[in-house]
Amino acid sequence: MKKFRSMTYPYIIWIAVMIVIPMILIVFYAFTVEGNSVASIKFSFANFIRFFTDVIFLEVLLKSLYIAVVTTVVCVLLGYPIAYVIARLPSRQNMILILLITMPTWINMLVRTYAWMGLLQDGGVFSSILSVFGLGDVQILHTDFAVILGMVYNFIPFMILQIHTSLAKMDSSLLDAANDLGADGAKSFLKVTLPLSVPGIVSGITLVFLPAVSSFFIPKLLGGGQYVLVGNIIENQFLTAGDWNFGSAISLIMAVVIMISMFLTKKVDVKASSNGED
């Protein structure tokens, strides 16, 4: 057995370097100012003060959260029925559909987002469709709608898959039991299926919410230059403004926010599945 254990040591070193140190660096930079060279160290809260004393940054953070939440909600509302329908199909078609849904996720997110750019163009496919209803020059690209659409498109498969697995691994005899005990279709769905799929929904939420909050290229491509979310600020700080300290601080704040929201959803999960009925 010892032999086997020793096989993990290289990887432990690896993660120490490739995962732990970067995290430390972020924290380190977040609490220092001046210069991107590790040499000049000045410990301070300046970055955080700057962030929290300025309404704009908070607004940006809130907007990011807002967009992410909307995206997540939409994903649940659309994703659940889809997953449900698929889960109820006979296994063969079931498998095929899951494959069909995963397929696009394998294809480059940027490529797919780029495609939406074209579709949502003024005078593009969508506005042409709209113009049929006399809404010709409705601005779609560069709007919240476009950004949320892009995010939903990119992230909903995760939601569907999560819910689907939770539904698929649910023992069908539970539904028989519910029926047997007098619950008709609707009732047995509400009292058995739904509560039992909550874990799936929750993990789906985490999988959607996480990238949605931090995403920066979807808003940039579909939202246009004026569309600033946390991700964009971070990108800007690192690649344009070159203020790594502030950038780190923001990403740290974002990470914390995410952790909190995850924690909250988890709690919901526990409660939901503990007293699913009533």
Add this chain to the structure above:
Amino acid sequence: MEKKKSIPSKIILVLTLLFFYLPIAYIILFSFNDSRSLTKFSGFSLQWYEKMFSDSTMMSAVLYTIIIAVIATAVSTIVGIITAIGLSKSRRIVRNMVEQINNLPVLNPDIVTGIGLLMLFSAFAINKGFMTMLLAHIMFCIPYVMLSVTPKLRSLDPNITDAAMDLGATPFQALYKVIVPQIKPGIVSGALIAFTMSFDDFIISYFVTGNGVQNISILVYTMSKRVNPSINALSTLVIVIITVALGIVNLVPIIREKKKRK
């Protein structure tokens, strides 16, 4: 019990697939457009493919993407398996610790991972480019491999290695003659995930690359400002590559099955 398709569910499915495949169809269609327009299809032509293939930046981007994806997959798969097996035999504390840390890149937004690595590399004054990108990809691929291998390991009979060794196999023979074959499905899916993760990655690559090394995503991102249908051509290429890869991975087992039955 008896599952049947109702009309509404049919509709839902159709709409879903439409939603998922519209953009892809759009890309493919307009990659054959003979004008620069992204809004109206004025005629069939292959000019954008010619442009793409003659454009060295695009080609090298494709090449880099594939090379990195392949190497990252190979390395992360091997390392992932070895580590996962090692962990399955390790003390609980070690296992938990590693698994916790492992989850960081999965749970962290890519952008955080990206900037972390960016700072790591410049802290060690490593010249950014192919190597840094490759390292980064390996780094974020391994956890996915382990995530798909570990459960398979758990489901293994713990005595199986002992049995093998009892029959005279050295630990490592036991490893590759008994364990690896059994967790093969996990390995395959892990490798597949790793490959696509690497192939599609934008955010992390975007932060850790440099010195003119670009993968397809970065290229698309930097080019997306100007209308440039070669991007559609490129995307179509990507779609084809991925579809083929998936097709192979998914169909081969089915075909084997069929063969077996006969």
Add this chain to the structure above:
Amino acid sequence: MEEKKLIQIKNIVKNFEDGQIVLKGVSLDIYENEFVTLLGPSGCGKTTLLRILGGFLSPSEGHIIFDGDDITGLPPYKREINTVFQKYALFPHMDVYDNIAFGLKIKKEPKDVITQKVMRMLRLVNLEDFAHRSVTEMSGGQQQRVAIARALVNEPSVLLLDEPLGALDLKLRKEMQIELKRIQEEVGITFIFVTHDQEEALTMSNKIVVMRDGEIQQIGKPTEIYNEPKNEFVANFIGETNIIEGVMVDDGIVMFEDKKFACTQKGFEKNHRVDVVIRPEDLSVVSKEQGMLKGQVKGQVFKGVYYDTLVETRVGTSITVKMHVSEDKPIENETAKEKISANTFFLDVSDTEDLDDTAIVALAVAYAWDSETEDPISIKEIENDIKPEAGTYNVKFATAAGTSITVNAIVVNENRVVSKVFQEEIYAMNFFVKTDDILDSLALDTDLKTWANASAYSLEDGETVTITDVKYDFDWDNIAPGTYEVTFATEGYQYRVSTTKQYENGKEVGLIFAPEDIHVMDKEGV
């Protein structure tokens, strides 16, 4: 207890999409507070029938009449029937109380009433203290009880149980059997119980329905089923028994093993072919002289209270061949430090086709080894000129290093014994071996079979018949060169007898039984 019919199952047919027919027109009446068991091997359709009763499946044909009205099309939640599922199907997201209360809550009964009923049920299945335990952290037996309580609390007039004890270990199973019976008697409603365990069926039910391939084989009280099985299948399925082919000579006279015996059965036409069933416990062993059947003790298994003794009344088909044992030493190759050994061997003309090297090596007992380390060395080349006609041929075995030995292959004509009684033939050849071969043998009987190339076939269907018995009169551990006889035999007529005494193998004994203990059944009659 014969009261009014509660459920009438009217020739139910069920075939699934994939065309396979699971139920081929099953009809059955079930009465009030009966404990009915559907018994049969897996795939016999018993569970399907239960699911149809529960309303989870709709039959392709036929009707379910419940209390006078047709409920065939009624969904489960409208039936006065409840089910205890195979793996209990307890709702993992609810605790014991909520699981049991589920049905009542659906019916919107007042809270206090619910509490009342649930508590009563918990008492019935004695789980009072577990009300708010999570079902996931309960033992199989406890989950079982919860499942029963959850079903019973809705006061159904029929309770369906789908292999409810399947998941439990033996001891718990026994307890639950009694428990279930108790509950059934206490609540006094009809239980329809599905199992593949005949013992379970016998101990609990007051009506057993034996099923096979979607058809009912026999319906009856446990005793009937046990003592008067309708056919071989039922007889076998319901427990260890002796089934002998025979002929009904006349009312009350059955003939088997060429002897006439008195029996109680009547009503068969003369000389009708029948199966005779004698339960092991109805046979008793006596001295050879006074036995109605004579035989030899073939083996005994201690079953706790009694011995399960095998008595063979007639040996099977047998053949005796000569074994020539020599002391020839192996050929040694000094240069290569190798030894090689092989024997002359006989084989039948019919063996010469599809005769491959492995077969030859086996027959000739050919092998080579390193004269120092004793490590085996593989035989690389085998030359033979064997033709499919009687005669003597040469066979040469050689190793890579060139160490070689040549032996004879003697092809002879047929050497087989045919037995009319058992409609089978057995076949074997004389053979040569070295003392070492015998000494080195790990499993002598098997080796002897291989060397003699012994095999047996049924003349009816050409299936191979296993050779159960290898007899020889030499001493394995110190065998001297010479010629010995080896006899191979198939299984003959063997009787299973439950005895309290122990008999050593090979003892000649007699068997007796009383006329009323013989049960005669029509061959493959349903």
Add this chain to the structure above:
Amino acid sequence: MNVTIKHKVRIGAIIIAATLLIASLSACGGSSSDAVEKYGSDTLKLYIWGEYLGQNVISDFEKQYGVKVIIEYFDSNEMMYTKLLAGDSYDILVPSDYMIERLINKDMLQELDHSLITGLENIAEGVQNLVFDPDNTFSVPYLWGSVGLVYNTKTVDPAEIAEQGYSILKNTDYKGRIYFYDSERDAFMVALKALGYSMNTDNEDEINEAYEWLIEMNDTMSPIYVTDEVIDGMMSGIKDIGIVYSGDATVILDENEDMDFITPSEGTNIWCDSMVIPANAKNPLLAHEFISFMLTYDAAYDNSETVGYASNNQQVLDEMSSDEGMYADNTAYLPRNGYEKDEVFRDNIVLQKKLSELWIKVKAR
């Protein structure tokens, strides 16, 4: 057993294949040993604006010198600067005036060896002895131009725009019909000019006024902030007015005759992007060759023709703008010369930081 053997083999094969690919990748572009011994290496790393190279210049250069050019694009000077700070090394950069000034101050450039550069005499008057590097010690002009407004003559009255200048960007008749340039410098340039201030000011109040101006514009006009997207946008006439770099304007006007270009009377930013060699360049010799090459008539012509900006080569400039030149009647090609309200950006890190933060705030509203 053979399972894993296969496995190994496969992986081995993959890695080999991969390395081969890398090899071929680095090899392609006809690496010639003489280039190596001449310049020490046969690759030139160029870091330049996107959409900023002539059709064939690069391939021509590669052919002529038997070398390989690795190109990387940036979409803002700041992005380039940050990359440099992060330690990336290039042989040639093509940043803008003020950025060059900063690089000089930070000693991140190496002095050019004029003996290795031919064609300095061809440099267009417009970009001779520029403030930030009067005698081309560090930089040689690449392309230059101004910033102005492109508008759709069908929907915007030329008189009106001529008279309102930048202020038309706050004219609510055009609400939702305008592209605004997504870069702090140009945004503030517009605002400051509109207010009649210098675009190099570091006067707090003026800057805040400009900030207010932008916010008001942002809130009342719901503009779309773009960079290069503006080119296609205006070409296909999606919006009516857009802030556009003169060169892009040239291209737009070329494609869509409804469009016209105006350099507002409030003044504008006369800018020049020049070629420089960073201190950490790996292949300065080849870099010098590249500069010379870009000064040649053909290269300059190709660049100016494709990209549409004013050429660094006087001859090309004259030809293009001459009556039979391809940009003869293109109002955008030739930058306004010697107008007193026009300025060149100067470097001012403090201002820079402030602007970038203010700009985010404007956009994030």
